[in-house]
Amino acid sequence: MITVSTDGSCLRNPGGAIGWAWINHDGTFDSGGAESGTNQVAELTALLQAVRSHPGTDPLLIESDSQYAIKSASEWVVGWKRKGWRTVGGQPVKNLELVQAIDRAIDERPGPVRFRWVRGHVGxxxxxxxxxLAGLAAQDWAAGRGHLDGTLVPELGHGAAGRAPAPAVSSARMSAADPAWDMDTLFD
Known part of the structure; x- marks a missing residue:
């Protein structure tokens, strides 16, 4: 089983720079960000990137401290699909493109994906x-150090009628085997 922890960060919610990250329990990770977004977009992007980055048949367990992201990807999505992507109250699902992209990524992954909620900020x-990592990515974008590398939030960034274009998301991948990897420096 592959176990991955995810998180998202928004420096000023809504509308501030965002960051997202996933980290394998083997030490490899990926993170990125965007100029503007919400904490929910950041959390959902972290889940999506974790699923997409772990193809294969091995079971994937994603830990998150966001009940919103977990329930969007595993519970609420069932009812939303049945109701034509509407909430119980008949409203359009928020962050629909991300929720649908997560749903597709899970469906296309040959191995099972499960989620586990963990309490945040308790060690x-x-x-x-x-x-x-998510906070650092958001800070990089806020300071103008974010860069576009062609990695976009799924099917977004191109705009659509009635919607503002979604933010582009950059990505920086590092492995514990990389000589630049120094946990003491990264996580002081």
Missing amino acids: NEFNERADQ
């Missing part, structure tokens, strides 16, 4: 690391 090592 869970990998949750804390994901939180720090």
Whole structure:
């Protein structure tokens, strides 16, 4: 089983720079950000990137401190699809493109995907690391150090009638085997 912790960060919710991150419990991770978004967009993007980055048949367990993201991807999505992507109250589902992209990524992945909620900010090592990586990514975007590398939030960034274009998301991947990897420096 592959276990991954995810987190998202928004420096000023809504509308501030966002960051997202996932970290494998083997130490590999990925993170990125965007100029503007919400905490929910950041959390959902972290889930999506975690699923997309772990193809294959091995079971994937994603830990998150966001009940919204977990329930969107695993519980609420069932009813939303049945109701034509509407909530119980008949309103359009928020962050629809991300929710649909997560749903597709899970459906296309040959191995099973499960989610586990973890309490945030209580010393869970990998949750804390994901939180720090997401925060650093958001800070980079806020300081103008974010860059576009062609990685976009799914099917977004092109705009659509009635919707503002979604933010582009950059990505920076690093492995514990990389000589630049220094946990003490990264996570002081």
